[in-house]
Amino acid sequence: MAGTDQLSAVFSALSDPTRRAIIAELAERDATVTELTAPLSISMPAVSRHLKVLERAALISRSRSGKWRASHLESAPLREAADWIDRYRRFWDSSLTRLDAHLAAVQAAGRATDRMVDDPRELE
Amino acid sequence: MAGTDQLSAVFSALSDPTRRAIIAELAERDATVTELTAPLSISMPAVSRHLKVLERAALISRSRSGKWRASHLESAPLREAADWIDRYRRFWDSSLTRLDAHLAAVQAAGRATDRMVDDPRELE
DNA sequence: CCTTCACTTAACCATATTGTTAAGCGTATT
DNA sequence: AATACGCTTAACAATATGGTTAAGTGAAGG
Numbered sequence: 001m002a003g004t005d006q007l008s009a010v011f012s013a014l015s016d017p018t019r020r021a022i023i024a025e026l027a028e029r030d031a032t033v034t035e036l037t038a039p040l041s042i043s044m045p046a047v048s049r050h051l052k053v054l055e056r057a058a059l060i061s062r063s064r065s066g067k068w069r070a071s072h073l074e075s076a077p078l079r080e081a082a083d084w085i086d087r088y089r090r091f092w093d094s095s096l097t098r099l100d101a102h103l104a105a106v107q108a109a110g111r112a113t114d115r116m117v118d119d120p121r122e123l124e
Numbered sequence: 125m126a127g128t129d130q131l132s133a134v135f136s137a138l139s140d141p142t143r144r145a146i147i148a149e150l151a152e153r154d155a156t157v158t159e160l161t162a163p164l165s166i167s168m169p170a171v172s173r174h175l176k177v178l179e180r181a182a183l184i185s186r187s188r189s190g191k192w193r194a195s196h197l198e199s200a201p202l203r204e205a206a207d208w209i210d211r212y213r214r215f216w217d218s219s220l221t222r223l224d225a226h227l228a229a230v231q232a233a234g235r236a237t238d239r240m241v242d243d244p245r246e247l248e
Numbered sequence: 249c250c251t252t253c254a255c256t257t258a259a260c261c262a263t264a265t266t267g268t269t270a271a272g273c274g275t276a277t278t
Numbered sequence: 279a280a281t282a283c284g285c286t287t288a289a290c291a292a293t294a295t296g297g298t299t300a301a302g303t304g305a306a307g308g
Contacts (some may be wrong), residue, residue, distance in 0.1 A: 011135050014135040017131075044286090045265070084144070093203075190306075
């Protein structure tokens with residue numbers, strides 16, 4: 001991954017189709033490494049390392065139960081990635097309906113995050 | 125980048141903070157390579173290659189005018205990335221109550237017979 | 249012209265990524 | 279107690295990434 005910041009780690013994690021497939025699976029239910037490996041055409045060590053990448057990006061959390069390790073999808077990093085892209089939603093969403101809805105949601109949630117939607121610039 | 129598909133290329137392009145800064149800049153106005161290089165702390169050849177990455181992901185288009193090459197932000201790939209992440213918006217969107225989220229999860233889990241049609245899982 | 253300017257390409261280096269197979273480690277099972 | 283299971287780590291190889299400086303290309307301009 002290029003940067004070591006959180007957002008870079010998230011986008012980098014999402015840039016692999018295997019990891020996106022894992023996220024799609026975990027969106028339905030928590031799963032063990034074996035369960036996640038089954039539909040994929042790669043070895044379990046490879047899946048294990050994909051999970052490590054997802055974990056480092058905080059996209060998943062993991063719990064141990066005996067010899068099984070369950071992976072669980074975490075929403076915060078996905079939200080941050082969506083928020084970053086949403087800065088540019090005006091470029092493609094002519095009606096701006098969804099942006100309005102999002103702004104309303106943010107407003108309802110609290111005013112601490114207002115600057116996030118106002119300033120499109122990234123300081124890095 | 126891991127995959128060679130469009131979405132992988134887009135997420136991979138977004139995984140670099142320099143490229144995100146370039147996108148933020150182009151969101152305000154089209155710019156030449158020299159203009160884009162000025163605020164960055166890397167050489168022009170490095171910027172040139174970042175632009176090539178963005179172009180390969182179709183995040184920007186470029187036009188030639190004499191000895192200047194202007195970069196222009198394209199919205200479609202950003203929209204596609206946003207659409208992918210939006211599949212999981214129910215996991216964090218505060219406008220959904222806990223019950224709504226639970227029902228959405230149950231619905232997703234119970235769609236086994238409809239997977240060929242609307243399964244959010246990605247095959248490649 | 250002949251140089252300067254804007255930019256790209258080439259060559260090089262260091263590091264990261266993604267896959268493999270084999271080995272290790274701890275928990276279950278028999 | 280011994281074996282099988284679930285998963286991770288190690289070691290290896292191939293390819294990609296991202297930075298540098300130096301050289302090349304083509305248009306502008308004195």
